[in-house]
Amino acid sequence: MALEEYKRKRRFSETPEPPPKLDKSKGHRFVVQRHHATRLHYDFRLEMEGVLKSWAVPKGPSLDPADKRLAMEVEDHPVSYFDFEGIIPEGNYGAGTVMVWDVGTWEPLSPETKDGKYVAGTDGEASAMLKKGDLKFRLHGKKLNGDFALIHIKSRRPGSKGNEWLLIKKHDQFVIPGFDAEQLDKSVLTKRTMAQIAGDEGSAEWQSNKKASRGSSAKSSWLADTLARVEKKKAKAKTSTTKDTKAHEKEAREHQSENGDKSAGGSTASRVRKSSAKSANSAVKDLAGAVKRAMPTAITPMLASLCEEPFDDPNWLFEIKWDGYRAVAFLEDGDVRLVSRNHNDLTARFSELRELSKAMKAKGAILDGEVVVLDDQGRPSFSLMQQRTGLRSQGRQTTPRRDLPILYFVFDLIYLDGYDLRKVTLEERKRVLREIVTDSEMVRYSDHFAGSGNALFGVAKQKGLEGIIAKKANSCYEERRSREWQKIKITQTVDCVIGGYTDPEGSRQYFGSLMLGLYNEKKQLIHVGNAGTGFNHARLKEMSTVLKGIESSSNPFTGPTEPRKAHWVKPTRVAEVKFTEWTHETNEGGVKLRAPVFMSLREDKDPEDCTFVGQQ
Numbered sequence: 001m002a003l004e005e006y007k008r009k010r011r012f013s014e015t016p017e018p019p020p021k022l023d024k025s026k027g028h029r030f031v032v033q034r035h036h037a038t039r040l041h042y043d044f045r046l047e048m049e050g051v052l053k054s055w056a057v058p059k060g061p062s063l064d065p066a067d068k069r070l071a072m073e074v075e076d077h078p079v080s081y082f083d084f085e086g087i088i089p090e091g092n093y094g095a096g097t098v099m100v101w102d103v104g105t106w107e108p109l110s111p112e113t114k115d116g117k118y119v120a121g122t123d124g125e126a127s128a129m130l131k132k133g134d135l136k137f138r139l140h141g142k143k144l145n146g147d148f149a150l151i152h153i154k155s156r157r158p159g160s161k162g163n164e165w166l167l168i169k170k171h172d173q174f175v176i177p178g179f180d181a182e183q184l185d186k187s188v189l190t191k192r193t194m195a196q197i198a199g200d201e202g203s204a205e206w207q208s209n210k211k212a213s214r215g216s217s218a219k220s221s222w223l224a225d226t227l228a229r230v231e232k233k234k235a236k237a238k239t240s241t242t243k244d245t246k247a248h249e250k251e252a253r254e255h256q257s258e259n260g261d262k263s264a265g266g267s268t269a270s271r272v273r274k275s276s277a278k279s280a281n282s283a284v285k286d287l288a289g290a291v292k293r294a295m296p297t298a299i300t301p302m303l304a305s306l307c308e309e310p311f312d313d314p315n316w317l318f319e320i321k322w323d324g325y326r327a328v329a330f331l332e333d334g335d336v337r338l339v340s341r342n343h344n345d346l347t348a349r350f351s352e353l354r355e356l357s358k359a360m361k362a363k364g365a366i367l368d369g370e371v372v373v374l375d376d377q378g379r380p381s382f383s384l385m386q387q388r389t390g391l392r393s394q395g396r397q398t399t400p401r402r403d404l405p406i407l408y409f410v411f412d413l414i415y416l417d418g419y420d421l422r423k424v425t426l427e428e429r430k431r432v433l434r435e436i437v438t439d440s441e442m443v444r445y446s447d448h449f450a451g452s453g454n455a456l457f458g459v460a461k462q463k464g465l466e467g468i469i470a471k472k473a474n475s476c477y478e479e480r481r482s483r484e485w486q487k488i489k490i491t492q493t494v495d496c497v498i499g500g501y502t503d504p505e506g507s508r509q510y511f512g513s514l515m516l517g518l519y520n521e522k523k524q525l526i527h528v529g530n531a532g533t534g535f536n537h538a539r540l541k542e543m544s545t546v547l548k549g550i551e552s553s554s555n556p557f558t559g560p561t562e563p564r565k566a567h568w569v570k571p572t573r574v575a576e577v578k579f580t581e582w583t584h585e586t587n588e589g590g591v592k593l594r595a596p597v598f599m600s601l602r603e604d605k606d607p608e609d610c611t612f613v614g615q616q
Contacts, residue, residue: 030106030139031082032061036194036345037096039389042181044071044167046106046137048126051076057167060181061102061144065169067179071150073163085189087198087348096348097198100189101181104141111136118147118170133165142188146174194345195337284416284432289423289476295364295415299328301341302368302412302478304469304485310457315474317426317448318456321467321487322409323380323581324372325350325389329408331357331365338371346371349389352442353408359443361436368412368477369446373404379463383583383594410437411446414477422477429477453488461490466580491578493599494518497607498573499525499556501547502532503565509537510544514575514598515566517557519611524558526612528591531577534598546573546601574602574610 031052033043042060045052055071062069085100108126109118111134118136121129129135133152139145147170154162169175185193284290327346330337336356338346347354350371360367372380373388390400413421413433421429430448437445448471449456456468467489475484496516504512513532517525535543547569555561556571579593 027079028105028107029082030102030104030141031100032102032141032144033084034060034099034101034194035094035096036098036198036348037088037094039349040344042101043074045077045082047079047082048123048130050079052079052081053130055150055165055167061148061167061169062181063144063146063169063174063176063179065171065175066177067169069167071165071167073165083189085187085197095351097194097345099187099192099194099197101184102141102143102188104139104144106140107138109136109138109147136170143184146170146172195339198337198345198347284419284421287419287421287424287428287432289425290419290421291423292418293420295330295332295366296420297330298339298343299366299368299414300343300479301326301328302485303341303481304471304487305481305483307470307486307488310453310468310488311470312451312454313470314451315472316453317430317450317471317473318453319411319446319448319469319471320456320460320465321469321489322370322372322411322446323382323466324370324385324409327353327369327371327408328414329353329356329365329367329369329410331360331362331367333363350406350408352406356408356443359438359440361438362416364415364417365413365436366415367410367433368414369408369410371406371408373406377463379465382466382581386583405441407441408443409446410443412477422479425474425476426471427473457488457490464581466490489580491580491597493576493578494593495574495576495602495605495610496528496593497525497556497571497610498547498569498575499527499571500561500566500568502530502567508540510540511547511567514543515557515561516575516577516593516596517571517610519608521612523608525556525571526559527557527561529579529593529596531575531593531596531598534577539598543601571607574605574607576600576602 027047029047031045033045035041035043035056039058042057043054044057044061045054047053054074054077056074057069057071059067059069083100083103085098087097088095108121108123108129110121110125111129113119118138120138121136126135126137130150135150136147137150138147149166149168149170151166151168153164153166187193187197190197285292325346326341327338327350328341330339334357336347336354338350338353340346353371356367370380371385373384375381375384384404385406387401388404388406410433411430412426413429413436415421416432416436421432434445437443439445450473453468453470460466460468467487470486470488472484475482478484496518498514499517500515502512502515504510513530515527515530517527520526547567550570550572552568552570555566555568576599577593577596578599579596581594583592583594
């Protein structure tokens with residue numbers, strides 16, 4: 001591959017990246033760089049033929065031979081790229097944080113074994129094995145050691161570029177069953193974590209000419225209407241409170257006049273005005289449960305338990321369930337760091353939110369919220385979020401759509417200006433949060449309905465949302481899944497034609513999932529997804545008998561289908577399935593069911609009646 005592709009992707013008059021120069025030193029080093037770009041992956045690089053031969057390994061290298069890691073071959077890199085660690089700024093090719101996860105040397109292994117063991121090979125043998133697509137080598141690193149193989153595979157994936165390989169550990173004394181690269185989360189060069197590298201202004205910053213597009217702000221008319229009703233309720237409550245306050249002020253003035261009160265504290269009216277003038281930041285120390293302490297460096301988000309039905313309760317607050325990426329935001333002196341629920345750094349992925357501190361009346365804060373992409377009707381859409389990030393199911397990656405704008409809905413306040421608020425009640429945390437958040441095109445305060453779960457659930461269902469969240473008003477912030485927060489999901493149902501099934505995996509018997517389809521206006525059966533859940537053992541056995549009775553050698557679907565190992569059936573049976581939403585159309589194919597679950601066979605439904613009409 002030489003360095004032509006590396007050169008094509010970069011404009012060296014504008015970037016400090018090393019030029020595409022071949023190295024004639026014939027070194028035998030290797031490096032693994034942990035790269036958090038549009039998604040986290042590991043770049044595995046071998047120094048050979050004057051360059052760094054490179055593969056992107058989504059799940060990272062493993063010392064367990066049972067792990068056959070997918071490795072996507074990418075462009076060769078110059079040898080001078082070997083020890084880069086730092087930040088590639090947003091808007092550039094490969095934008096994100098880079099860590100040197102492992103370094104060391106490697107040696108080729110001869111394709112010919114002696115006494116069943118691999119022996120040292122030559123550079124010529126290495127080049128021949130690489131060209132053939134079966135490269136065997138031995139690593140001597142700080143984290144990776146022993147014998148490995150890189151094997152080129154033929155992918156059946158539509159649109160494949162033929163760059164799929166497998167990185168496999170051989171059996172030797174360095175095997176570690178269950179090895180997890182994520183557990184070794186520090187740089188071998190600087191001992192820093194990804195979060196520390198991302199927050200280090202002194203880290204190297206590389207730039208290239210691949211700019212990301214920007215989209216316009218998204219509007220949500222239905223949400224605006226809903227929030228308007230909430231504000232109307234608040235205004236009514238505020239009017240009532242104002243009347244009560246004025247009455248208290250009048251009573252205080254009369255009391256002061258009668259008793260000649262001229263204390264240093266002044267009148268009640270004066271104290272009321274001073275209290276209302278205080279900022280949320282200065283008042284937070286008076287909140288019951290607030291603890292003065294240094295800002296935590298990590299937060300595990302509080303998670304909700306599943307609840308089957310909506311309910312009304314004056315002791316609970318009800319919010320929209322935003323369907324996106326959960327993100328905890330750490331704000332400190334203007335700097336912003338975003339972290340996922342699994343403690344992965346999201347700052348580079350959602351770089352627009354580096355401006356988040358400008359929308360907050362706080363010097364230091366920890367916020368909890370959801371990053372979403374809204375559709376053209378202003379509804380949060382997880383499928384659009386997948387297009388924005390480029391992430392697909394089963395770890396697949398496509399080109400991110402930077403033209404899709406994101407919005408951060410903030411629903412909780414964990415820390416504010418020196419005070420830990422995890423022991424403060426939710427009602428008080430949200431009250432203070434509302435005071436410090438300035439709504440903008442980038443960030444919104446996630447409002448709530450007090451006591452009215454059924455009403456909000458009805459609105460959410462009418463608008464085609466994922467569901468709602470119920471939270472106990474007096475709940476503290478617990479860094480675990482809790483019954484104090486409950487998620488109430490909205491599901492839809494659809495009748496689909498069964499067009500095939502997949503092989504079972506693991507300990508499962510009979511079959512893996514049902515392949516489902518709907519007829520379009522041309523009476524072509526289009527694949528809309530697979531349902532692999534909703535079955536117990538007896539149901540699997542029963543359905544397997546049905547499938548065996550209608551097996552066919554012909555594919556009934558028109559267009560692409562995802563599974564590699566598919567068995568076709570005659571399209572004569574109909575399944576009722578429940579699902580959460582229709583995904584948006586992508587260049588991978590048409591719309592799909594999200595999270596389909598098998599419910600039953602429809603004996604009363606004609607397959608020809610299973611069409612797209614009225615479904616989306």
